[in-house]
Amino acid sequence: MKKIIYSLFFLALFSSCGQNETQETAQKDETPTQMYFNGEILTMETDEVVYVEAVVEQEGKIVFVGSQKDAEEKYGNAKKIDLKGKTMLPGFIDPHSHFGMVSNTMGQVDLNPAPVGDVNNIPAIMEKMKQYKADNNIPDGEWIYGWGYDDGQLEEKRHPNKRELDAVLPNNPVYLQHTSGHMGVANSAALAKFDVTAESKNPDGGNIEHFPNSTEPTGLVQETAMYPFVEKMMGVMAAAQAEHFGTTQDYYAANGITTAHDGMTGRSTIQFYQDQADAGKMKIDLVVLAGYSELEDNINDSTLVFKEYKNGFKTQGTKIVADGSPQGKTAFFTKPFLTEVPGCAHQCRGLPSLTQEALDKLFLTAYDNNNQLFIHCNGDATVDMIMKAHENACEELNHPLDKDRRTIIIHAQFSRQDQLEKFVEYNMQPSFFTNHAYFWGDVHVENLGKERADFLSPMATSIKLGLKPTNHSDATVTPIDPIFTIWSAVNRISRSGKIIGENERVTPYQAIQAITSNAAYELYDEDLKxxxxxxxxxxxxxxxxxxxxxxxxxxxxxxxxETVKEGKSVYLRE
Structure with a gap:
């Protein structure tokens, strides 16, 4: 009798377990699931090219990668999305751009030359600025901003000046941002706002240009001398942040980007972004870098958490600006420019933005607090400064030189071979900018000579050395366009059709790695995306x-x- 009772008990138990399993399976089958198939699906998982037949998404994550037959057997109820022969990749990860500046341009006059815009001379700039005031009924006294002019592409081969701006906009403070983002031109009203006069001295790491044989400022302010004007611009534009936030995300998503970047962000803007994220307004992920001038305050702020996503937003680390622009002739080199440099008479090698002492202190503070550093650096002399700062911090803190802290050299455009080898030894990574080969390759040959120009953004050499370089647009310096970035890395063709550094061309697969798997690694996201x-x-x-x-x-x-973020379409081409 007992055996019968035990048998009935276990039968009921197993029957119950079976029902639970069936219920769980049914419940799982009811979870919205999508299967992508019938396309060229490139996983980017290794250095070898690997295609699969199907990828299955469930609740925002990838739950299957493999053959279509196995996918259909395991997820028979999945919604089938036929790629119809198209190519599917991981969403593009933006290694470095300026999301906030991209947003701000929506309230400024576009002064870009072709192929981005249509401005090819100074009169065209003046006409656009004058027309903008009229079209938008801007009252006297209100700031007016333009962006994207490039002196190297203007017919006059020079910067505009305050006299020309005064002639068309005498009653408004005006500031024109150079395409490099490292200088700009202000009119008399704008200069007066910040007391820039004939008696003004150059700030450390900056330059105020003067008319020939005169102490009168031309309006051109470079590097640290432009900071007051840019800070004012950011403040003025902040009022429209919420208005343009969604549109800016749409712009990134339309270019295949599922993780956007803001390469230097003030505390108030960081809070704005987090508020937007907490309100559920993130369509894609956004990663930002805090500014180095607030490094200690940021580290001591318990409300600012680094390296962790919260509702699609995170502050990754700290951005340091260590030098200027190569096409603007303010990047810091060991050898001089070959052409005339504004404000410099001889041995013109550009400008470091910080002293070695100041850079050393920043590295020491960041390394001591496990704060990831991203250092803007174009010239090789600046790379030397960075190496010294790294060595000093490691020595003082008794840290290994090759600790996994992923210090990122942003741009690293004219790093020498020996410096790339140091990147390997010190476990640093470069984030290159091969778009320069197209936009300013010809200018670099003229200003720096062919040998230096050809080693611009040396991706091929870096990969051979075992580095994991990324590659970026630095928007607004060049447009958000990862496809163009791939093209520029593979071809390295200038505006005039010349090849800038044939030996540094990479394969299309390597170019894609730079904005997918390598970019995830740069941001400590390799286990996530x-x-x-x-x-x-x-x-x-x-x-x-x-x-x-x-x-x-x-x-x-x-x-x-199409661009898909966590299983949801955020852009679909019409």
């Missing part, structure tokens, strides 16, 4: 053609068809 791997976020970009299979010169013509 950057490859099509089970368990990672379902962040995808779908392209009309495969960058690995089209002719190299036509890569830039590839179109983003």
């Amino acid at each position: 950057g490859t099509l791997t089970k368990g990672k976020l379902a962040d995808f970009v779908i392209l009309d053609k495969n960058p690995l299979k089209v002719e190299a010169g036509s890569i830039k013509d590839i179109q983003v068809v």
